[in-house]
Amino acid sequence: MLLIHGICLTRGDRLVHQTLGPDEPIPAGAIWIDLHNPTSPEDAKVEQHLGISIPTREEMHDLEPSEIIYAESGAHYMTMRVICQSETNVPRLADVTFILTEQALVTVRYDQPGAFNIFLNRVGKPGGCSLEPAGVIEGLIDAITDRAAEVLRGVGDRIDMRSRQIFDGNSANVEQGRAYQAVVRRIGQYEHIISNVRESMVSVERVLLYLSANFKRTKKAVSGFTPEWRSAIRDVQAIEEHATFLSNKLQFMLNATLGLVSIEQNKIIKLFSVVAVVFMPPTLVASIYGMNFEKMPELKWDFGYPMSLGIMVVAAILPYLFFRWKKWL
Structure with missing residues (x-):
């Protein structure tokens, strides 16, 4: 029913x-x-x-x-x-x-x-x-x-x-x-x-x-x-x-x-900022030695290439150590 x-x-x-x-x-x-x-x-x-x-x-x-x-x-x-x-x-x-x-x-x-x-x-x-x-x-x-x-x-x-x-x-x-x-x-x-x-x-x-x-x-x-x-x-x-x-x-x-x-987003932005700062000095060194000037004494040195690489490595490590010392990383 x-x-x-x-x-x-x-x-x-x-x-x-x-x-x-x-x-x-x-x-x-x-x-x-x-x-x-x-x-x-x-x-x-x-x-x-x-x-x-x-x-x-x-x-x-x-x-x-x-x-x-x-x-x-x-x-x-x-x-x-x-x-x-x-x-x-x-x-x-x-x-x-x-x-x-x-x-x-x-x-x-x-x-x-x-x-x-x-x-x-x-x-x-x-x-x-x-x-x-x-x-x-x-x-x-x-x-x-x-x-x-x-x-x-x-x-x-x-x-x-x-x-x-x-x-x-x-x-x-x-x-x-x-x-x-x-x-x-x-x-x-x-x-x-x-x-x-x-x-x-x-x-x-x-x-x-x-x-x-x-x-x-x-x-x-x-x-x-x-x-x-x-x-x-x-x-x-x-x-x-x-x-x-x-x-x-x-x-x-x-x-x-x-x-x-x-x-969390700020952490990511901070990481990108640190990476950019770390690679900035090596980029500057590479830019200097990439110039096409005739009178650049370092270009004729036997150890000019290893020296430039060393400067770039040191220029990258120093900012990184500075950031770690400041506890920014």
């Missing part, structure tokens, strides 16, 4: 996740309706059940900043940018719309963020979530926040590894393996991930601020579960601060890498 909806029903002190076929009605006790790649008939079924309007994929993508969060007909519409494909080298952001009503929470998404799977594993346990729509969205936000923190932790570990490669590596090995180029490319990827996490957390923080100011909970939580929007806001802000710290660390690494590249 084709599965079109994921729903959560209350059963005892926990939520139970079920799926619906195309012809099955939505149960009255569903407090979370998850629409993953919904079609028009599926949207119509949820709209009829809750009396709300479900945005399409195009509408979600083309939202103006003022339309990301709004209320309509007693329902709160909120669109977040959630980290998706976090197991890849370059995770991306997916738009997810949350529609919060007193009867149920509806999520509309066209991707598979890992935070949703994390939340589904939690709600299957007793006391894993408050048994009301507001508790579901808070649990989802907690899962999104935890996933973002996990992504940042992974990036931080990889940044530390690259940092050791930059500052503890052998310069000769670095040049041979072109590790500097690889490090610069990785820094760009890490910065992209961090910026995505920060952008995601900014959208989550806006939703939390809106909820804390406009949505009043009407039911008591069970099992001592007393969610606080402002506590979640502090968690999000902590992740944003961590992302800023990692971004600054990446900037330092980039500057250090470019500085080391400049040092």
